[in-house]
Amino acid sequence: MAYTIAICDDEQVELHYLTKLVNQWASINKHVAITESFASAEAFLFRYAENKGYDILLLDIEMGAMNGVELAKEIRRANESMQIVFITGFPDYIAQGYEVTALHYLMKPVSEAKLFAVLDKACKQLNKSERAILLDIGGECVRISVNAILCVEAFAHSVAITTTAGQYVAKQSISEIQSLLGEGFIRCHRSYLVGLKYIKRMGKTDIILDNDAAIPLSRRLYHEANQAFIRFYKVE
Structure with missing residues (x-):
């Protein structure tokens, strides 16, 4: 662990x-x-x-x-x-x-x-006690398990959070969500965060998640994302 x-x-x-x-x-x-x-x-x-x-x-x-x-x-x-x-x-x-x-x-x-x-x-x-975040989703306070989050996509002034239980849309910036999630997530593109535990493989231009979703990986963030992926699974 x-x-x-x-x-x-x-x-x-x-x-x-x-x-x-x-x-x-x-x-x-x-x-x-x-x-x-x-x-x-x-x-x-x-x-x-x-x-x-x-x-x-x-x-x-x-x-x-x-x-x-x-x-x-x-x-x-x-x-x-x-x-x-x-x-x-x-x-x-x-x-x-x-x-x-x-x-x-x-x-x-x-x-x-x-x-x-x-x-x-x-x-x-x-x-x-599994770590969770609380977000305002459609006027309701919703508890989302951090361990269940596959990825986060930013669009307009909102974010779409994909979890193992479904998708949620919240009116927050991707930087705010990144701060809440902390370790275990990487910024792979200006509009995307991904959960390291759900990465199936990482190519030069995209990341494939366990649900087979393809997430874009920017050239600027490739090295940092790749090193984070290696560190996450490295056994000391």
């Missing part, structure tokens, strides 16, 4: 240490861990505005202007599926974790065994 894991801590030594442990855990369990490090809550929020596809967040509580609890509350406004793990040197904040449904607290210094156990638990939770 592939998991996107963000690590947010204002201490560089801690960021390097946690990243190393996460990669060890992934290697042992035959997972693919895509890790990103952030030195402040504000830095994570800036990136999160562009990409909401994070599965797990290892979050220090005691940081600068915005602390970890405040960041978690901001995330929980629209995202209930991200697994948030607080990391702290003080036990005083534990009660606040219930407000943001934190998965667990880890006390510094973080032990390898405890972090591995929490990451295992996070994966189980993610598998139980």
Whole structure:
């Protein structure tokens, strides 16, 4: 399985240490861990505005202007599926974790065994609660499973979202949808997004999906799309 894991801590030594442990855990369990490090809550929020596809967040509580609890509350406004793990040197904040449904607290210094156990638990939770997006479809709020999306096509001021259950049309830009979907999708053309898990084969000018639909692949985006496709299925 592939998991996107963000690590947010204002201490560089801690960021390097946690990243190393996460990669060890992934290697042992035959997972693919895509890790990103952030030195402040504000830095994570800036990136999160562009990409909401994070599965797990290892979050220090005691940081600068915005602390970890405040960041978690901001995330929980629209995202209930991200697994948030607080990391702290003080036990005083534990009660606040219930407000943001934190998965667990880890006390510094973080032990390898405890972090591995929490990451295992996070994966189980993610598998139980499939990630979804909410869109306004014809005046109704519709929940669409991210794992069911084959491709997205932009036209006029709307997008057509093709899923395993059918097609939906929403009045949003393709860039907005790309931000919501996050990892697991590639922009292969200015008007198309495709789900990596549904690609059957990739040629020089088009992508064939599992449903045999042919999606155009622009020359400018070929290399990036091809590398993303290879990385998605590569076993470390």
